[in-house]
Amino acid sequence: MTSTVTAGLTEERVLRLRDDFPILAEQPAGVPLVYLDSGATSQQPRQVLDAEWAFRTQRNAAVHRGAHTLAALATDDYESARDRIARFVGAKPTEISWAMNATDALNTVALSLAEANRAHADGADAVDPMLRIREGDEILVTEAEHHANLLPWQRLADETGATLRWIEVDDDGVWTTDAALAAITERTRVIAVAHVSNVTGLIAPVEQLVAAARAVGALVVLDACQSVPHRPVDLHALGVDAAAFSGHKMLGPGGIGVLYLAEALGAALPPARVGGSMITTVTMTEREFLPAPQRFEAGTQPVSAIVGLAAAVDYLEAVGMPAIEAHELALGERLAAGAASIEGVRLIGPRPGAERAGLASVIVDGVHAHDVGQVLDAQGIAARVGHHCAQPLHRRLGVAATTRASAYLYTTEDEVDRFLDALSGVRAYFGAGR
Structure with missing residues (x-):
């Protein structure tokens, strides 16, 4: 269903919402957490707990x-x-x-x-x-x-x-x-x-x-x-x-x-x-x-x-589903456009500019998705790697796995940019771009 998109969440409101999620203040890798795996499992606010x-x-x-x-x-x-x-x-x-x-x-x-x-x-x-x-x-x-x-x-x-x-x-x-x-x-x-x-x-x-x-x-x-x-x-x-x-x-x-x-x-x-x-x-x-x-x-x-x-x-x-949708559509476009602009990174799914949900999966040339995930994790970025329970799709794409970043209502533009910045350095880290 294509919904009528309204104004999204302001940065100030997203930051207020984040205070409801205790886990977002954690540092499991010793650095601030960037949680971009909500497509697998979302975090829970205090109100739910x-x-x-x-x-x-x-x-x-x-x-x-x-x-x-x-x-x-x-x-x-x-x-x-x-x-x-x-x-x-x-x-x-x-x-x-x-x-x-x-x-x-x-x-x-x-x-x-x-x-x-x-x-x-x-x-x-x-x-x-x-x-x-x-x-x-x-x-x-x-x-x-x-x-x-x-x-x-x-x-x-x-x-x-x-x-x-x-x-x-x-x-x-x-x-x-x-x-x-x-x-x-x-x-x-x-x-x-x-x-x-x-x-x-x-x-x-x-x-x-x-x-x-x-x-x-x-x-x-x-x-x-x-x-x-x-x-x-x-x-x-x-x-x-x-x-x-x-x-x-x-x-x-x-x-x-x-x-x-x-x-x-x-x-x-x-x-x-x-x-x-x-x-x-x-x-x-x-x-x-x-x-x-x-x-x-x-x-x-x-x-x-x-x-x-x-x-x-x-x-x-209470947050408002139209506002959540608009926020995530904007983050999805930011993810897609940013990933597609990185040399050696192949974006899967609709092209930048086409409507997509607030997630993006990528293939990094010359680097296995699991290795991409380890580089991201070292920088506190939690993203999904693997076939995402969709092996036939990955087989059609000719790869065993992809790296997926998925946003939610508590995701900020800065977190998306941190992911894209880390992704842009993966091939150089492994010497795959030489």
């Missing part, structure tokens, strides 16, 4: 179980968090289910689709047409997907006999809207894409993909890990059928993810996992399940992490 601690020490109890006061208070916190997170992404509370992380949420969708079609293959009642995936059908992804949004669909294709197809990227790791629309056929049953690429920063044309999917009756599953934390996202407006995002990438705790299932899909899908809390009646041979969202929440949930995630959403809303 305090909210989770307060729940653990004042209201901790099993939710939706027991009649005592503490259990009722915990349940109120639990469902209030669901309401707040649903509002944050433009969804109904009944469309929001908890998962361990986004990977777990995406697996839940694929496993539930497999379960629905397994029942059909075993001669049970015909599967709902919305869920039907048969031999000869197609599942469409892109060549740039994170493994979390690729492996579940590989397995679903194997189990159903469907064909996994992908939208190819060019030499910069970019795929086009035209190529995506051309790949959607009458046989397409699922389209699974990242809203924002975690490697290239490409922002997908979700509305156009959804319109094309509707024309052929396909489901659209959105990996929203790199969009929900960084830009306004309205899942109803986008029209996707399912989406997933992780708490630890949006100022929240680890161990909690969110699965969005549009009302119709949530009502049709069978649960991927079964157990306590998601049933109405159980006998020794039969079981009946609760409606969504509880149908997809088997067992005890990480309630304190859910409370922490709700506090993170409150924090982001």
